[in-house]
Structures are given as C-alpha cells and as structure tokens.
Amino acid sequence: MAETAKAFAFGRFRLVPDRRILAAEDREVPIRGRAFDLLLALVERRDRVVSKDEILELVWPGRIVEEGNLTVHVAGLRKLLGSGIIATLSGRGYRFVAPVTEIAGEAGEQPWPAASLRPSPPAAAPSPPAAAPWPGDLPRPLTKLIGRDADLDRLEAGLRQSRLVTVVGAGGVGKTRLILAAADRIRRSHADEAWFADLAPVEDPRLVAATIASALGVDVGGGDALRVVIAALAARQGLLVLDGCEHLLRAAADAVEAILRSCPGIVMLATSREPLRAEGELLHRLQPLGAAAPDAAITAERLADYPASDLFVERARAALGTFEPSDADAAEIVRICERLDGIPLAIELAAPALQAMTLAELRKRLERHFGLLTTGRRTALPRQQTLRSTIDWSIDLLEPLERALLLRLSVFGSTWTAGSAAFLAGCAAGEDAVCGLIASLVDKSLVQADLTGVQARYRLLSSTRYYAAQRLSAPELQEARGIMVRWLVKAYDRAEADWLFMPDEDWFAIYAPEMENLRVSLAWAFGPNGNTRLGIELASLTEHVWTELSLTGELHNWFDLAISRIDETTPPDVAGRLWLGRCGWVAPRGAEALDAARRAAALFRAAGSRVDLGRALWRQAWQHILAGNLGAAGPLLDEAEGLLRSERVSKALVSCLRARAMFRLRGCEPEAARAELEEALSIARRLRSPRDIALTKGSIAELHCAAGQMGEAIAVAQEAVASLEPVQARSAWVQHIAGAVASYQLAEGDIARARPIIAERLVAARLMQLPHEVAANLERLALIAALEGSLATAGRLLGYVQSHHARRGILRSFGSQAVHDRLLAVLLRRWSPGELEQMVARGADMDEEEIVAEAFTIASRP
Numbered sequence: 001m002a003e004t005a006k007a008f009a010f011g012r013f014r015l016v017p018d019r020r021i022l023a024a025e026d027r028e029v030p031i032r033g034r035a036f037d038l039l040l041a042l043v044e045r046r047d048r049v050v051s052k053d054e055i056l057e058l059v060w061p062g063r064i065v066e067e068g069n070l071t072v073h074v075a076g077l078r079k080l081l082g083s084g085i086i087a088t089l090s091g092r093g094y095r096f097v098a099p100v101t102e103i104a105g106e107a108g109e110q111p112w113p114a115a116s117l118r119p120s121p122p123a124a125a126p127s128p129p130a131a132a133p134w135p136g137d138l139p140r141p142l143t144k145l146i147g148r149d150a151d152l153d154r155l156e157a158g159l160r161q162s163r164l165v166t167v168v169g170a171g172g173v174g175k176t177r178l179i180l181a182a183a184d185r186i187r188r189s190h191a192d193e194a195w196f197a198d199l200a201p202v203e204d205p206r207l208v209a210a211t212i213a214s215a216l217g218v219d220v221g222g223g224d225a226l227r228v229v230i231a232a233l234a235a236r237q238g239l240l241v242l243d244g245c246e247h248l249l250r251a252a253a254d255a256v257e258a259i260l261r262s263c264p265g266i267v268m269l270a271t272s273r274e275p276l277r278a279e280g281e282l283l284h285r286l287q288p289l290g291a292a293a294p295d296a297a298i299t300a301e302r303l304a305d306y307p308a309s310d311l312f313v314e315r316a317r318a319a320l321g322t323f324e325p326s327d328a329d330a331a332e333i334v335r336i337c338e339r340l341d342g343i344p345l346a347i348e349l350a351a352p353a354l355q356a357m358t359l360a361e362l363r364k365r366l367e368r369h370f371g372l373l374t375t376g377r378r379t380a381l382p383r384q385q386t387l388r389s390t391i392d393w394s395i396d397l398l399e400p401l402e403r404a405l406l407l408r409l410s411v412f413g414s415t416w417t418a419g420s421a422a423f424l425a426g427c428a429a430g431e432d433a434v435c436g437l438i439a440s441l442v443d444k445s446l447v448q449a450d451l452t453g454v455q456a457r458y459r460l461l462s463s464t465r466y467y468a469a470q471r472l473s474a475p476e477l478q479e480a481r482g483i484m485v486r487w488l489v490k491a492y493d494r495a496e497a498d499w500l501f502m503p504d505e506d507w508f509a510i511y512a513p514e515m516e517n518l519r520v521s522l523a524w525a526f527g528p529n530g531n532t533r534l535g536i537e538l539a540s541l542t543e544h545v546w547t548e549l550s551l552t553g554e555l556h557n558w559f560d561l562a563i564s565r566i567d568e569t570t571p572p573d574v575a576g577r578l579w580l581g582r583c584g585w586v587a588p589r590g591a592e593a594l595d596a597a598r599r600a601a602a603l604f605r606a607a608g609s610r611v612d613l614g615r616a617l618w619r620q621a622w623q624h625i626l627a628g629n630l631g632a633a634g635p636l637l638d639e640a641e642g643l644l645r646s647e648r649v650s651k652a653l654v655s656c657l658r659a660r661a662m663f664r665l666r667g668c669e670p671e672a673a674r675a676e677l678e679e680a681l682s683i684a685r686r687l688r689s690p691r692d693i694a695l696t697k698g699s700i701a702e703l704h705c706a707a708g709q710m711g712e713a714i715a716v717a718q719e720a721v722a723s724l725e726p727v728q729a730r731s732a733w734v735q736h737i738a739g740a741v742a743s744y745q746l747a748e749g750d751i752a753r754a755r756p757i758i759a760e761r762l763v764a765a766r767l768m769q770l771p772h773e774v775a776a777n778l779e780r781l782a783l784i785a786a787l788e789g790s791l792a793t794a795g796r797l798l799g800y801v802q803s804h805h806a807r808r809g810i811l812r813s814f815g816s817q818a819v820h821d822r823l824l825a826v827l828l829r830r831w832s833p834g835e836l837e838q839m840v841a842r843g844a845d846m847d848e849e850e851i852v853a854e855a856f857t858i859a860s861r862p
C-alpha cells in the first residue's frame with residue numbers, strides 16, 4: 001500500500017510536514033527551522049493546551065533554552081499568520097485555535113498544485129560556517145510604493161555616509177514600507193545579504209538580541225543571544241533591518257552599537273518613532289505624502305502628480321475593482337487627503353469606505369470624525385490595524401508629563417507656539433520646561449515643527465489631535481478650551497496694539513497663523529458649554545485679523561453674534577471695539593454703519609481710550625462723507641485728528657488723513673486733499689504698511705479722476721495694486737482700487753482691458769461679501785452692455801444698482817460716478833425717460849442671483 005503524505009490546511013495556509021513547507025495561495029511562505037517546528041508542534045496538538053516546557057522539549061530537544069526564545073518565536077508566528085491563530089493561556093502555555101483540515105494523498109502526489117513551491121532550508125545551526133550563505137529573505141510587500149523615490153535615494157545615500165540610518169516618523173506614515181523597499185533596492189544593487197528583524201511584537205527588551213538571532217536563522221540555545229548574533233555576522237557583509245524600535249530604544253541602541261563595533265561588514269537600517277540615539281546614527285525623518293492644497297483646482301488627470309491622491313486612487317481601485325474619478329471627484333479626493341494629512345495608513349484605511357459611500361459622504365464624515373479609519377489588515381499587529389490603535393500606542397509610550405501636555409495640545413485648531421503651549425499647560429516651570437517637552441514630542445514624531453517663520457510653530461496631525469482629544473475627560477477638555485480662549489484674548493489684545501505700529505508683513509506673520517485656533521475658540525465660547533463673556537472679549541479684539549485676511553463675512557458674523565450677547569456687565573471698551581468693527585472700511589455702508597460708529601464713540605468716551613475714540617470718530621465722519629453730509633463730518637474729523645496726533649504716529653492716523661482728504665475733495669479743495677494724502681503716504685511708508693500705501697495711492701488716483709485726468713488716474717491706481725504682495729493683492733483693500741482702474745478705463749472707452757478686471761472683481765466681491773463693490777461692478781457691466789447694444793440688460797442692471805444705492809443712501813466714488821453718468825447718457829440717447837424708468841423698475845425688482853447671472857452674460861463675452 002502506498003505511503004500517505006499528510007498536510008494541514010487552516011485559513012489561507014497549508015502546512016506540509018514532510019517537505020517542511022508552509023504555503024499561502026500556492027506560494028511558499030518563508031519560515032525558518034525552529035519556527036516551523038514550533039508551528040507543527042502546536043498544529044499537531046491543537047486539541048489541547050501545550051505547556052511551555054513541552055514545547056521547549058519538542059522544538060529544542062536535549063538543549064537548555066531560555067523561555068524568551070520561545071516568546072520570540074511565538075510572536076513571530078503571530079506576525080506571520082495573523083491574530084486569532086495561537087492563543088496564550090496565562091500560566092499554562094499555548095494552543096492552536098484556528099480550525100484545521102487534514103489533507104491526505106498518495107505518495108509522490110502533491111496535496112495541492114505546488115509547482116512554484118521551493119523546500120525551506122534546513123534548520124540552521126547555532127554558529128553556521130562562514131562560507132554558508134543565508135538566503136536573507138525580506139518580507140515581500142504586496143502593494144506598490146508610491147511617492148517615496150526621493151526618500152529611497154536619501155536612504156541609499158545615507159548608508160554611504162553612515163552605517164546606521166534610522167527612519168523616524170509618525171505612526172502610519174509608512175516607515176516599514178519604505179525601509180523594506182530600501183532594503184530590497186540595496187540588496188539588489190550591491191548583491192549583499194539582507195535580514196529583517198521585526199521588533200514590533202516584542203514586549204520584553206531582553207528579547208531584542210534573540211529576535212535578531214531568529215531573523216538570522218541562528219539558534220541561541222542557552223547562550224548570550226547578542227554574542228551569538230555578533231559571531232554569526234562578524235565575517236558577513238550585508239544589511240540588517242530592525243523595524244519598530246520605539247518601545248525598545250535602549251535595548252535596540254545597545255544591540256546596534258555592539259553589532260556595528262564588532263561586525264565591520266554590516267550596515268543597518270532601523271525604524272522608530274523617535275531616534276535610537278545610538279553612536280553614529282543618521283536620521284531620516286519621514287514626512288507624510290505630499291498632497292495638493294485643498295483650494296487647488298486639480299483635474300482628475302493631475303491626481304497622480306501628488307503622492308497622497310495617487311495612493312488614494314490606487315487603493316480605491318483595489319477596493320472597488322474599477323475607479324476612474326472625474327474632475328469633480330478630484331476636488332473631493334484632494335480635500336480628503338488634506339484632512340488625512342497625507343498619512344499613508346489613514347489613506348489606506350479610508351479608501352475602502354467607498355464601497356459603502358460616495359466621495360462627498362466620505363469627506364464629510366472625515367471632517368466630523370475619524371471613526372471610519374477602523375479596519376486594517378487582519379495580519380497586522382493589533383496596534384497597527386487601525387489609526388486609533390496606532391496613535392494610542394504612541395501616546396501610551398510617553399512619559400506622564402509628555403502625555404499630559406500632548407493631550408492638552410489637542411485643543412488647538414492648528415499650529416501653536418511654545419508660549420501658547422506653556423500657557424495652556426499651566427506649567428509652573430515656565431516656557432523653557434515646555435520647550436523641552438515639545439522637543440521630546442517632536443523627536444517622537446507626535447508633533448510637527450515648522451521653523452521657517454519668524455517664530456517656531458508646532459502642530460499635531462489632524463488624526464493625532466482628534467484621538468488625543470478623545471482621551472481627555474469632559475472636564476479636562478472644557479478647562480483646556482477655556483485656557484486657550486484666555487490665551488487668545490492675551491494674544492489678540494497684543495495684536496490690536498501692535499497693528500497700529502508694526503509693519504504689515506511682521507504683524508501678519510505673527511498673528512495670522514492663529515486663525516484656526518481663533519475659529520475653534522470662538523465656536524466653543526459661544527457654544528452651549530462655552531464661556532460667552534470670554535467669547536465677547538475675544539471677538540472684540542479680532543477686527544484687524546479678519547480684515548487683513550479678507551475674511552469680511554466672518555468678521556460680520558462673529559461681531560454680530562458677539563454684539564447680540566452684550567449686556568450691562570460688558571466693559572465699555574469691549575463693546576466699543578465690537579461696534580467699531582461694524583463701521584470700518586469693509587463694513588456695509590449706510591445708516592447701520594453710522595449708528596455703529598456713534599455707539600463706538602460714546603463707549604470709548606466712557607472708557608477713556610483716546611486712540612480708539614479717534615478711530616471711532618473718523619469712521620463716523622466717513623459715513624457722513626459717503627452720505628454727502630460734509631457739515632457733520634468736519635467737526636468729527638477735527639476731533640479725531642487731534643486725538644490721534646496727540647499719540648504716537650500710527651496707521652489709525654493714516655486712515656484719518658485719508659478720510660479727511662476725501663472730505664476736502666468732496667468740498668472742492670483738491671490741493672488741500674493732495675497735501676493730506678501726501679502726508680498719509682509718507683507715514684504709511686515710514687510704518688512699512690503696503691496696505692496703507694496702496695489705499696492712499698488709490699485715493700490719489702481718485703484725485704486725478706475728479707480732475708478729469710484719467711490717464712494719470714489709471715497709472716497711479718495700477719501702481720497701487722502692483723505695490724501689494726500677491727496674498728494682499730486679492731484682499732478687500734484692493735477691490736475698490738482694481739475696480740476703479742476698470743472705471744477709469746471705461747471712461748476712456750477701453751472695454752477690452754476693463755471687462756476681465758470687472759469679471760474678476762465681481763466674483764471676488766461676492767465671495768468677500770462686499771455689497772457696495774458688487775453694485776459698483778454691476779454698474780460697470782451695465783455700461784459695457786449699453787455700449788455693445790444690450791440695452792435691456794443695461795437698464796435692468798442700472799435699476800438694481802440704483803435700488804441698492806437708495807437703500808444704502810451713499811455716494812458713488814468719482815470713478816463710479818463717471819461710469820454712471822456715461823451709462824445714463826448712452827441709455828437716454830436710445831430711450832425716452834419713461835422707457836428707461838420702466839426698465840430700471842424691472843431691475844430693481846430682481847434679486848442678486850438673477851441680476852448677477854444676467855451680468856455674467858456680459859462679463860463672459862470675448
């Protein structure tokens with residue numbers, strides 16, 4: 001009778017004892033001698049618990065072996081086979097718990113097709129002869145490495161400078177995947193051996209050397225594991241990879257230094273979330289994958305240009321079978337990748353969710369929380385299967401003070417400074433102690449540092465921030481948020497004081513980066529569990545940060561909300577600043593703005609604030625000037641100028657002088673107006689304020705326009721726009737100036753140059769919620785429509801604009817008045833006053849969406 005050949009099947013694996021083969025999906029799985037013996041012993045005794053002593057006798061018969069050797073091999077098998085295969089029964093031993101099927105066949109037959117299988121090498125001796133090469137198997141990744149070519153080049157170059165390169169990065173950033181690709185490239189290009197030791201499953205630092213020995217395929221027996229490793233590698237040339245060292249830093253560093261000192265032919269790559277600090281170590285900090293800016297207009301074709309979106313598309317295709325995103329989909333993918341901070345693990349966990357939801361739904365859910373990122377590879381360690389467990393693992397490794405600080409830092413909405421972190425931590429030792437903790441968190445790849453600005457700023461990745469915040473108790477979270485609001489009150493109080501005198505660029509660099517923290521804090525303060533009093537105070541200090549960033553809509557929304565919560569306990573200076581913010585350059589004009597300015601002035605008189613009172617008075621005067629009430633404006637300007645000149649020269653004085661110049665010009669005193677503007681321009685240059693320089697030149701352009709000098713007006717206004725930085729060039733400050741250029745060009749009949757400016761300005765004015773600029777651009781398009789023969793459209797546009805001006809009760813600028821006068825002249829040449837009145841009435845009844853849609857038919861003409 002033929003002899004029976006037996007195999008065991010469990011899950012996707014097949015175990016053939018006679019041929020010493022473990023296979024998965026008809027491919028051999030590399031498994032070394034003792035590990036194979038251990039697996040076979042457990043499979044054959046799967047009906048019971050196998051004690052540690054019995055296993056040691058079965059796998060290492062007649063040898064004295066430390067129990068740690070067994071622990072390393074069991075951990076290696078779990079890494080190889082996945083969770084739920086081998087159970088540990090504390091104090092008793094191990095049991096193979098996966099369902100097993102025995103497969104039998106005639107002698108000489110394979111239990112399944114296995115043409116590609118190769119027999120495993122025999123078990124290695126403790127000290128193999130120097131001439132016997134080891135296969136040096138590396139784990140074979142199943143997916144393509146994306147976006148890491150530059151990192152691979154740097155790692156290869158790094159090993160030419162140092163014999164130890166450690167890849168450091170946050171959990172989930174792709175350290176293991178990168179180091180495997182680097183090891184494979186190095187082995188192929190240099191024909192050296194390579195060995196991979198996975199330290200991630202190892203809990204006991206004493207087992208580091210034994211784990212390395214297992215990776216080399218050598219038995220330690222009862223000897224010193226590190227000595228055995230050094231003896232095995234002393235005469236070798238090759239690459240040794242240590243993966244996942246962050247929880248075993250001291251033991252890993254000791255082993256690395258001992259190997260490198262005694263084994264001159266060995267170079268090493270390691271991964272860790274913080275440096276090993278071993279002698280000669282060269283660090284390679286692995287950053288998240290590059291992603292397009294969330295506001296970038298990316299087509300589907302260009303998704304592959306950015307590694308983060310390229311990875312997302314590839315993983316989506318793997319999950320769905322086919323996935324061909326459209327241009328609209330590309331915008332969603334860009335926002336998803338930005339929300340996930342370009343972390344490969346997060347992207348790989350998010351993409352399969354498309355099996356159950358659309359891209360838009362995925363993006364919205366990720367913006368609310370990261371609960372979707374919970375399903376990873378079953379074969380990964382538990383702490384590597386989800387983003388949460390990866391981050392929790394990193395946090396749990398921290399020292400208590402580091403952990404406490406990190407959890408508190410999670411309340412920041414974006415970046416922060418060491419000073420704000422110290423305030424939040426309430427550290428009695430001060431900022432220096434917190435700087436030390438932050439440096440340690442940067443080392444551990446939990447905090448990202450940006451050292452490119454005027455001051456160092458730090459941030460948590462979005463996912464780290466989210467999960468860290470969840471570990472704070474509700475009272476702790478409330479306390480931390482309240483402290484952050486108090487910090488921002490201090491910061492923006494200083495910002496308002498600095499704004500008056502600090503150069504625009506310097507002010508912007510210091511205070512603009514706090515915007516997300518500001519939004520988060522205001523939302524909490526005015527929320528159900530917040531602190532309204534603090535919210536009111538904070539909102540009152542933010543006029544300039546909103547206006548400098550051209551976030552007019554947010555300024556109006558937050559200030560209106562804060563004003564609605566004012567009561568008798570609100571200090572007059574706080575209430576005054578809120579009303580002042582509702583009557584500035586970018587505020588809606590008319591009776592409401594005039595009332596806000598009056599309220600602000602009265603409150604600042606009560607508070608005794610001279611500079612703020614001066615600001616409120618010139619703004620009150622400005623509203624009178626816009627309404628044509630020069631008699632009321634004069635005394636207010638006199639008092640405002642006197643107050644502001646009695647203090648240090650500031651940007652507030654520049655604004656007051658500009659308002660006085662327009663008062664002079666409206667009063668037919670052009671030379672006096674010019675003198676006021678020349679002084680304002682001189683002060684603005686001295687204060688290094690490009691914004692005020694541009695606005696003052698814009699006023700000088702109006703001076704030329706009022707004199708009928710359109711060529712000079714165009715040149716000065718264009719110079720004003722050009723003087724601004726690119727970021728500021730899109731700001732609310734230049735809406736009027738750039739629009740005025742178009743008005744001057746239309747006055748000279750240059751439609752071709754004016755039309756694209758007007759189209760762009762109309763879109764921007766609507767986005768910035770500047771109704772007076774929307775109206776000005778609609779009137780400019782009305783003139784173009786009339787000149788091109790679209791008289792009905794021109795009449796309706798004029799009707800809408802006139803209705804707007806009637807509601808606001810304000811005068812047009814000189815450039816806009818020139819457009820209006822010419823428009824009326826063109827229309828009255830073709831229509832009778834009655835016909836024009838009928839068409840104007842139709843336009844007055846249209847809403848903004850209707851009228852803008854009609855306007856764009858004119859704006860979009862070639």
